[in-house]
Amino acid sequence: MSSKDERPATVLVAVQLPSVTDEEHAASLAELGRLCHTLGLDVVATCTQRRSHLSKGAVVGKGKLKQLGEITGGPGKIVSVAKQPKDKARARREADQEHDEFAAHAASHGASHGEEGHDDDWEEDDDELEPLARPARRPTMVVVDHEITPSQARNLETATGCEVLDRTGVIVEIFHRHAHSREAKLQVEIARLSYVAPRLRESRTGGDRVRGGVGGKGAGESALELDRRRIRDRVAELRHELAAIQRDQDRRRAHRRDARRVALVGYTNAGKSSLMRALTGSEVLVADKLFATLDTTVRALHPETRPRVLVSDTVGFIKKLPHDLVASFKSTLDEAHEASLLMFLVDASDPTHESQLKVTREVLGEIGALDVPSRVIMNKIDRLEEDQLKRLRRKHPDAIFISAKSKDDVARVRQTIIDFFDAQLTEGELFVPYDKQAVMNDVHTSARIVGEEWTEEGARLTIRAEPATLARLQSLVAK
Numbered sequence: 505m506s507s508k509d510e511r512p513a514t515v516l517v518a519v520q521l522p523s524v525t526d527e528e529h530a531a532s533l534a535e536l537g538r539l540c541h542t543l544g545l546d547v548v549a550t551c552t553q554r555r556s557h558l559s560k561g562a563v564v565g566k567g568k569l570k571q572l573g574e575i576t577g578g579p580g581k582i583v584s585v586a587k588q589p590k591d592k593a594r595a596r597r598e599a600d601q602e603h604d605e606f607a608a609h610a611a612s613h614g615a616s617h618g619e620e621g622h623d624d625d626w627e628e629d630d631d632e633l634e635p636l637a638r639p640a641r642r643p644t645m646v647v648v649d650h651e652i653t654p655s656q657a658r659n660l661e662t663a664t665g666c667e668v669l670d671r672t673g674v675i676v677e678i679f680h681r682h683a684h685s686r687e688a689k690l691q692v693e694i695a696r697l698s699y700v701a702p703r704l705r706e707s708r709t710g711g712d713r714v715r716g717g718v719g720g721k722g723a724g725e726s727a728l729e730l731d732r733r734r735i736r737d738r739v740a741e742l743r744h745e746l747a748a749i750q751r752d753q754d755r756r757r758a759h760r761r762d763a764r765r766v767a768l769v770g771y772t773n774a775g776k777s778s779l780m781r782a783l784t785g786s787e788v789l790v791a792d793k794l795f796a797t798l799d800t801t802v803r804a805l806h807p808e809t810r811p812r813v814l815v816s817d818t819v820g821f822i823k824k825l826p827h828d829l830v831a832s833f834k835s836t837l838d839e840a841h842e843a844s845l846l847m848f849l850v851d852a853s854d855p856t857h858e859s860q861l862k863v864t865r866e867v868l869g870e871i872g873a874l875d876v877p878s879r880v881i882m883n884k885i886d887r888l889e890e891d892q893l894k895r896l897r898r899k900h901p902d903a904i905f906i907s908a909k910s911k912d913d914v915a916r917v918r919q920t921i922i923d924f925f926d927a928q929l930t931e932g933e934l935f936v937p938y939d940k941q942a943v944m945n946d947v948h949t950s951a952r953i954v955g956e957e958w959t960e961e962g963a964r965l966t967i968r969a970e971p972a973t974l975a976r977l978q979s980l981v982a983k
């Protein structure tokens with residue numbers, strides 16, 4: 505398949521730390537593979553190692569790095585970069601291009617000073633290394649399943665001859681590609697710059713490198729100051745523009761404040777948009793991609809209910825997502841915060857769904873949205889075997905088990921939502937005289953009529969509505 509061959513061959517690199525189980529390690533790598541796939545990379549090899557900590561030099565140890573070099577065609581060891589004036593010029597040029605390039609890529613090139621080749625923490629026993637199988641194609645990309653420092657990125661680049669990205673870099677890049685609305689684009693741009701700026705700082709003054717070249721440092725610092733200032737200015741500008749958009753959104757949200765709202769939240773790819781489509785008949789994007797949705801969408805439950813219920817589709821969560829990236833998706837968090845009911849969507853067919861649920865809870869906890877009433881929805885049960893499903897039902901007796909592809913299941917979710925809101929309605933009497941018939945329209949949209957009796961003077965209604973709505977309608981007819 506020639507189209508496959510055009511995708512950059514990629515090797516995943518990870519260290520399994522002592523606190524990480526084999527399953528967690530495998531799941532994290534599988535997820536990184538899917539992130540790479542979403543970005544259009546072709547994962548051809550995986551290079552992992554058990555270590556007590558990440559090597560400061562190049563993440564993996566010396567022996568592993570040598571193996572990595574063998575499959576990528578690089579020297580397999582950290583090559584000190586001579587301090588040449590052209591390096592600085594290049595660093596500055598590359599910093600200038602920060603808007604056009606991969607954030608992480610730019611950061612990793614963002615001027616590394618002098619030799620970081622010496623590392624006193626090599627600790628592994630090279631004899632015990634598992635051999636690394638030679639892939640069918642030679643990798644040109646290295647993707648690391650940890651957040652790495654610019655010097656680690658640089659060292660990996662010299663040792664492998666490959667481009668190097670870390671997990672955050674991959675996610676930021678996916679966000680960048682999938683952002684459509686002005687708001688999402690601004691948020692991603694801010695996140696990219698916020699991700700680049702601290703790394704530029706670290707690459708020049710990193711605490712772990714005390715042997716930084718003193719010569720030429722002054723010029724380097726001023727170039728750095730310039731980059732940082734430019735980034736700060738740009739971020740301020742973007743925030744300003746974003747604030748205007750968000751004020752507008754807040755106004756719209758305030759408008760909906762009366763309405764009964766459900767937010768679909770959960771891990772990326774859990775099926776939030778699929779359920780959104782099924783519940784509201786809207787045409788939101790559904791795709792087998794991570795972070796397909798980067799905008800929140802709000803639609804009424806369809807067919808419409810009386811009173812109306814609004815459903816919002818939100819941006820998904822993921823493990824190890826840097827906090828400033830989460831925070832940048834303000835609208836998702838606002839939707840979750842202001843909803844009356846949260847639907848936690850989980851891909852039950854994913855072996856790591858328990859940890860996905862945990863991540864979702866953690867993020868919502870951080871924004872103080874855990875007080876909002878919630879229901880867990882185990883989705884994609886059409887992919888489960890009978891006994892798997894049984895086990896899951898026992899484990900999560902309160903969850904709703906569905907396939908977003910099944911009409912009956914979606915109808916059950918719909919009923920759950922309606923029941924939830926109905927429980928908050930109170931029943932009351934409303935007498936609408938013939939000269940106040942204009943109020944009837946209002947009654948129809950904001951309340952449900954459960955009984956009516958026509959008299960000489962008008963209609964005696966029994967209605968169910970929110971207590972506040974009932975009071976409002978009663979004052980309307982009394983005037």
Ligand SMILES: Nc1nc2c(ncn2[C@@H]2O[C@H](COP(=O)(O)OP(=O)(O)OP(=O)(O)O)[C@@H](O)[C@H]2O)c(=O)[nH]1
Nearest residue numbers: 772773774775776777778791792795796797820908
């Ligand atoms: N088999 C099966 N596939 C499903 C089900 N629900 C969703 N999917 C598929 O799962 C993939 C992701 O669905 P989306 O609805 O886009 O997921 P999402 O939670 O909105 O994902 P992001 O927006 O990327 O965070 C798509 O390929 C869907 O067709 C289901 O119940 N059964």
Ligand SMILES: [Mg+2]
Nearest residue numbers: 776777796797
């Ligand atoms: Mg989606």
